[in-house]
Amino acid sequence: xxxxxxxxxxxxxxxxxxxxxxxxxxxxxxxxxxxxxxxxxxxxxxxxxxxxxxxxxxxxxxxxxxxxxxxxxxxxxxxxxxxxxxxxxxxxxxxxxxxxxxxxxxxxxxxxxxxxxxxxxxxxxxxxxxxxxxxxxxxxxxxxxxxxxxxxxxxxxxxxxxxxxxxxxxxxxxxxxxxxxxxxxxxxxxxxxxxxxxxxxxxxxxxxxxxxxxxxxxxxxxxxxxxxxxxxxxxxxxxxxxxxxxxxxxxxxxxxxxxxxxxxxxxxxxxxxxxxxxxxxxxxxxxxxxxxx
Numbered sequence: 001x002x003x004x005x006x007x008x009x010x011x012x013x014x015x016x017x018x019x020x021x022x023x024x025x026x027x028x029x030x031x032x033x034x035x036x037x038x039x040x041x042x043x044x045x046x047x048x049x050x051x052x053x054x055x056x057x058x059x060x061x062x063x064x065x066x067x068x069x070x071x072x073x074x075x076x077x078x079x080x081x082x083x084x085x086x087x088x089x090x091x092x093x094x095x096x097x098x099x100x101x102x103x104x105x106x107x108x109x110x111x112x113x114x115x116x117x118x119x120x121x122x123x124x125x126x127x128x129x130x131x132x133x134x135x136x137x138x139x140x141x142x143x144x145x146x147x148x149x150x151x152x153x154x155x156x157x158x159x160x161x162x163x164x165x166x167x168x169x170x171x172x173x174x175x176x177x178x179x180x181x182x183x184x185x186x187x188x189x190x191x192x193x194x195x196x197x198x199x200x201x202x203x204x205x206x207x208x209x210x211x212x213x214x215x216x217x218x219x220x221x222x223x224x225x226x227x228x229x230x231x232x233x234x235x236x237x238x239x240x241x242x243x244x245x246x247x248x249x250x251x252x253x254x255x256x257x258x259x260x261x262x263x264x265x266x267x268x269x270x271x272x273x274x275x276x277x278x279x280x281x282x283x284x285x286x287x288x289x290x291x292x293x
């Protein structure tokens with residue numbers, strides 16, 4: 001029997017395998033390993049029946065009958081199907097650096113990526129796209145109107161392809177209904193994470209970056225709000241360590257159906273929201289949320 005109360009859907013399992021492939025690609029891992037996770041994601045998504053049922057009935061042998069799924073990937077699928085979680089994905093998320101993500105965009109590169117991250121607080125390609133459209137990106141030294149336009153063009157194709165791939169859509173198909181959670185939902189998950197992390201009741205992992213002692217210090221929370229599923233963890237980026245905010249900045253990964261994204265919640269240090277928890281890049285929405293109190 002599966003250990004989770006509600007069977008994990010094929011889309012959920014496939015989405016997590018695809019996220020691993022994306023993160024491995026950002027780390028410039030072995031191409032064969034990346035392709036293996038992508039193929040496994042496609043096999044799970046295209047399976048004629050829930051793979052959780054196959055696991056219950058036939059064990060790992062049944063999963064290995066899926067195209068491109070060997071012993072190791074079968075074990076990975078089984079872990080997700082039984083628990084709704086995937087330890088490798090959690091570890092990879094703790095290792096990813098915003099600068100490396102932003103530097104993937106043509107014309108950005110490592111130096112500009114770090115400048116964008118530090119000046120605008122941007123962590124994701126989705127946030128970079130919004131900044132390129134609302135004029136904030138042009139305020140960064142070294143990026144004028146022409147380069148910002150190039151970033152917009154590059155991201156338009158890249159994000160649409162990435163979204164289709166994660167959702168299992170073919171070119172020309174319309175995306176699913178999910179966009180992103182409201183700020184009140186993000187702030188609620190952030191509050192739960194920080195409360196439980198302080199109480200010491202969350203499972204912790206040992207990130208490799210900035211952790212020479214190999215200490216398991218990074219708490220992980222998995223939560224659900226309606227149809228949204230969240231994974232929360234403190235930021236383990238170089239910038240967070242430099243500013244001493246590793247136990248303040250919280251990164252929230254969220255999924256809804258085939259869509260996924262992430263947000264960073266911080267304590268605002270100045271302005272009208274000083275001292276308040278704020279979703280970076282969505283300060284206006286947070287201001288309106290707090291005005292309702």
